[in-house]
Amino acid sequence: MNNNASVKESNKASGIGAAGWALVLFSLVYPVVRYNIFGKVPWENIPLYVFNKSFCIYTSFALLAFSFYRWNGETPKSRKWWNMTLWSAGAHILFSLCILSPGYYGKMFLASGKLTLFGEISILGGVIAAIVYWNNYCNSQCMKVGVLPLNLGAFFLSAHLLFIGWKGWWTPEKWHGGLPPITLLCFIPAVVAFVLLCLPAKQAGDRGKATL
Numbered sequence: 001m002n003n004n005a006s007v008k009e010s011n012k013a014s015g016i017g018a019a020g021w022a023l024v025l026f027s028l029v030y031p032v033v034r035y036n037i038f039g040k041v042p043w044e045n046i047p048l049y050v051f052n053k054s055f056c057i058y059t060s061f062a063l064l065a066f067s068f069y070r071w072n073g074e075t076p077k078s079r080k081w082w083n084m085t086l087w088s089a090g091a092h093i094l095f096s097l098c099i100l101s102p103g104y105y106g107k108m109f110l111a112s113g114k115l116t117l118f119g120e121i122s123i124l125g126g127v128i129a130a131i132v133y134w135n136n137y138c139n140s141q142c143m144k145v146g147v148l149p150l151n152l153g154a155f156f157l158s159a160h161l162l163f164i165g166w167k168g169w170w171t172p173e174k175w176h177g178g179l180p181p182i183t184l185l186c187f188i189p190a191v192v193a194f195v196l197l198c199l200p201a202k203q204a205g206d207r208g209k210a211t212l
Contacts, residue, residue, distance in 0.1 A: 038177030125160035
């Protein structure tokens, strides 16, 4: 009886679940409302530019969920959210590489076409965060590479978001429809995730660790 209950609980934790689907819906709708409806971004920019922001939202909140469940000692749930964090982050990276240009991200570029200082720092933060997460993924697949702490990845993800959009955080009167910028919306869960990953996990075997 207990074995059957354990299997059911494991299967439930391995699926995306109601919370996962709710996050999918929120991640898809919020950018469309903010940018296409209130921001007047052309509808033809939904497939890459707008949906790329959806992946950004999903990645940040999935990372927060992973960090919380890991800190709380709920391994099956934490692994589920970790996998979703990785897939979403990978999609965000690919989308960003496709559209990284002054036409899409004018504030990150100088008139010469080169990146601004903040633009370069932001991308550097994103690259380091991606390296940390890929490193931990390799270790979770039993590949023998040096383990980098996950809180380091959350720190540089926060820096990535901060240097992209912090100037727009202080002008709410310019927010499309009064809705906070995506960078601010994602920065908050990224910072909370960083704090949670710095805390010892509740399970005795996981205390003091910051990796999977």
